[in-house]
Amino acid sequence: MNEEDAVQAVKDEKRSKSSHLSEDVAEKPVKPSATVGPSQMKPKKRRPRPVTICLDACRYEVLRNICKERRWRVVPETDEFSVFWSDLSVAPERLLQFKPYQRANHFVGMTEISRKDGLSKSLNRIAKKWPEEYTFYPQSWTLPIDLNDFRNTHRTLVHKRRLKPVYISKPTAGCQGNGIFLFKSENDIDPSQPQVVQRYIADPHLIDGYKYDLRIYLLVTSVEPLRMFIYKKGMARFATAPYVEPKDDNIKNSFMHLTNYSLNKRNKEGFVSNQDMDHDDEGSKRSLESVWRVLKSEGADVDQIWAQIKDIFIKTVVAIQPTLAHMYRSSLPNDRSGHACFELLGMDILLDSTHTPWLIEVNHSPSFNIDSPLDSDLKHSLIRDTIELLGVTPGDKARYMAEERRRFQERMMPGYSHRDAMRRMNSDEERARIERWEEDTLPRTQYEMIFPNERTEFYEQMMVEKGYSVIPAGRRLGITHRVLKAPTEGVLERTTQQLIQDARVRAEKELSLTERFDQLSKTKHVPTRPVGLKFDNTTVFRAGKTMTAPKNFVAVEQSRNRLVERSGIRSFISRMQGTESPRVVRTEGRPRAFLPYLEANKRMCRRRTGTAAGRPFFHRSLTPSTGRGLRTQPVLS
Numbered sequence: 001m002n003e004e005d006a007v008q009a010v011k012d013e014k015r016s017k018s019s020h021l022s023e024d025v026a027e028k029p030v031k032p033s034a035t036v037g038p039s040q041m042k043p044k045k046r047r048p049r050p051v052t053i054c055l056d057a058c059r060y061e062v063l064r065n066i067c068k069e070r071r072w073r074v075v076p077e078t079d080e081f082s083v084f085w086s087d088l089s090v091a092p093e094r095l096l097q098f099k100p101y102q103r104a105n106h107f108v109g110m111t112e113i114s115r116k117d118g119l120s121k122s123l124n125r126i127a128k129k130w131p132e133e134y135t136f137y138p139q140s141w142t143l144p145i146d147l148n149d150f151r152n153t154h155r156t157l158v159h160k161r162r163l164k165p166v167y168i169s170k171p172t173a174g175c176q177g178n179g180i181f182l183f184k185s186e187n188d189i190d191p192s193q194p195q196v197v198q199r200y201i202a203d204p205h206l207i208d209g210y211k212y213d214l215r216i217y218l219l220v221t222s223v224e225p226l227r228m229f230i231y232k233k234g235m236a237r238f239a240t241a242p243y244v245e246p247k248d249d250n251i252k253n254s255f256m257h258l259t260n261y262s263l264n265k266r267n268k269e270g271f272v273s274n275q276d277m278d279h280d281d282e283g284s285k286r287s288l289e290s291v292w293r294v295l296k297s298e299g300a301d302v303d304q305i306w307a308q309i310k311d312i313f314i315k316t317v318v319a320i321q322p323t324l325a326h327m328y329r330s331s332l333p334n335d336r337s338g339h340a341c342f343e344l345l346g347m348d349i350l351l352d353s354t355h356t357p358w359l360i361e362v363n364h365s366p367s368f369n370i371d372s373p374l375d376s377d378l379k380h381s382l383i384r385d386t387i388e389l390l391g392v393t394p395g396d397k398a399r400y401m402a403e404e405r406r407r408f409q410e411r412m413m414p415g416y417s418h419r420d421a422m423r424r425m426n427s428d429e430e431r432a433r434i435e436r437w438e439e440d441t442l443p444r445t446q447y448e449m450i451f452p453n454e455r456t457e458f459y460e461q462m463m464v465e466k467g468y469s470v471i472p473a474g475r476r477l478g479i480t481h482r483v484l485k486a487p488t489e490g491v492l493e494r495t496t497q498q499l500i501q502d503a504r505v506r507a508e509k510e511l512s513l514t515e516r517f518d519q520l521s522k523t524k525h526v527p528t529r530p531v532g533l534k535f536d537n538t539t540v541f542r543a544g545k546t547m548t549a550p551k552n553f554v555a556v557e558q559s560r561n562r563l564v565e566r567s568g569i570r571s572f573i574s575r576m577q578g579t580e581s582p583r584v585v586r587t588e589g590r591p592r593a594f595l596p597y598l599e600a601n602k603r604m605c606r607r608r609t610g611t612a613a614g615r616p617f618f619h620r621s622l623t624p625s626t627g628r629g630l631r632t633q634p635v636l637s
């Protein structure tokens with residue numbers, strides 16, 4: 001059979017198949033519509049579409065199980081989803097693309113407390129303003145920045161107070177106890193390595209002679225206004241070697257001093273797995289309730305400890321609330337509910353021998369691994385209650401679509417007022433609906449609301465404390481990290497003022513440099529005549545039409561360009577548009593040209609030449625090394 005015959009044969013086969021199909025369809029008995037009586041003509045009840053959740057970046061089986069239980073549909077990232085649950089933090093660029101009914105399990109900016117260096121910096125910063133309130137975090141230094149401070153404090157303790165302090169060193173972004181060690185002398189660490197050094201709590205509360213820490217969960221459902229819930233159930237993770245105060249012979253024993261479950265599991269001699277739910281006070285992982293029982297038996301006031309823990313959690317999040325709120329507004333400008341993100345934090349607490357709780361760590365992605373009945377019980381109910389409290393319903397998308405339709409129709413009506421519509425749109429309706437849901441659902445869960453509370457006003461003072469607000473997470477949006485000192489009202493206002501002030505200083509510096517450069521150029525071979533411009537990336541120096549550069553034109557343009565460049569606005573916009581950063585092309589012996597911008601400039605110039613507003617924006621720089629004189633480089637202003 002030649003090629004043509006083969007093609008024909010395939011076609012024939014296909015045709016015969018499709019005719020079979022059509023025959024099948026034709027033979028299917030069709031329900032006679034006339035037989036359907038009025039009683040049977042009830043409108044078909046539409047089954048609500050299930051909630052969709054994306055778990056592509058989530059490795060925990062427990063989440064999949066709970067979704068199955070609730071009949072939620074797990075969809076890939078490429079499909080439309082209502083909930084995005086990830087083990088990794090969510091980038092602001094991703095949130096920017098979210099629709100108002102979609103929700104993500106992370107807030108942008110939470111790394112300010114979930115990374116060890118972030119936590120240390122954030123709490124140290126606010127502790128300077130509120131020293132009496134922030135005593136729950138062991139004294140910490142972020143090296144190498146705080147090296148001098150660490151050395152001075154250490155020397156004072158040793159020489160003046162005759163103490164023998166012990167410290168714990170942690171890699172800035174580590175986890176599961178990796179890279180952590182105890183030390184006594186400042187010579188025991190490499191100060192050039194990024195690390196957090198912390199006073200070691202050498203007198204922890206012991207149960208059965210073992211050190212332990214508590215894992216308690218905190219759910220943040222909104223950052224502006226702040227809404228937080230603590231989970232009443234939790235667990236205690238135990239060290240696997242009996243505790244002895246740190247001495248030279250045991251200081252390196254991680255199984256004695258660290259309570260990480262993943263680490264202690266490796267201790268074949270000491271690790272005890274608990275497979276019996278009825279004995280939650282045995283083994284290397286125990287329930288929180290079992291710890292409360294022990295504490296009660298020792299005469300401790302458990303309610304008081306619980307209240308202290310709640311206060312610690314509130315203050316920890318309050319320390320970065322302005323950052324979180326700022327980042328939320330920047331990455332979700334169209335969100336009206338304030339509930340597009342939520343975060344389930346794993347908070348690690350250590351009790352000392354006087355039952356005083358200390359904050360050790362904040363995990364933005366706590367482990368939901370299950371390897372014992374206790375784990376299974378805790379994590380299933382935790383996730384179930386979290387999902388319940390979030391109030392995600394199949395109707396969310398439909399409600400959003402209906403609202404959009406209504407708004408569209410409203411715009412078509414005569415007498416439509418945009419201002420009124422905006423006012424209505426920004427009403428707290430959606431926010432109030434979710435908050436009502438949270439409050440109604442709360443009794444059905446193991447959650448307890450800890451913020452807002454009766455001391456809300458007091459905590460709110462800390463949120464707007466002078467000179468502490470920061471926009472560090474702005475680094476990801478291309479904004480520089482800085483601590484603000486300016487006083488007065490809102491965080492944003494202070495941020496802007498500080499940025500303007502900085503910009504002024506920088507512009508002045510750059511101006512003086514350019515002036516010096518101008519002088520140099522006069523004496524050397526760099527021509528200072530006004531340059532004619534033609535939009536041809538290979539012949540930019542050839543005069544077409546002559547433009548006279550005003551005095552200081554070069555300096556002002558240069559400094560403006562630098563400011564735009566440093567602010568990161570350009571790259572941020574490119575990322576938002578999904579375009580690549582401009583390709584830098586070097587033509588033979590010719591200046592660099594940013595091709596996409598060159599095109600944009602060309603178009604703009606063609607459209608609006610001659611007018612002041614239409615004058616394209618050039619970046620010129622002097623190049624004494626090549627002796628080529630003024631370079632003209634079009635950029636996007």
Ligand code: ADP
Pocket residue numbers: 138168170174175176177178180198199200201202212213257258259260348350360361
């Ligand atoms: P990782 O994220 O690697 O688990 P952590 O900061 O939680 O790091 O520290 C690991 C363990 O070290 C904790 O579970 C706790 O037992 C112990 N630890 C950490 N900091 C201190 C401290 N300041 N004092 C006493 N023990 C500490």
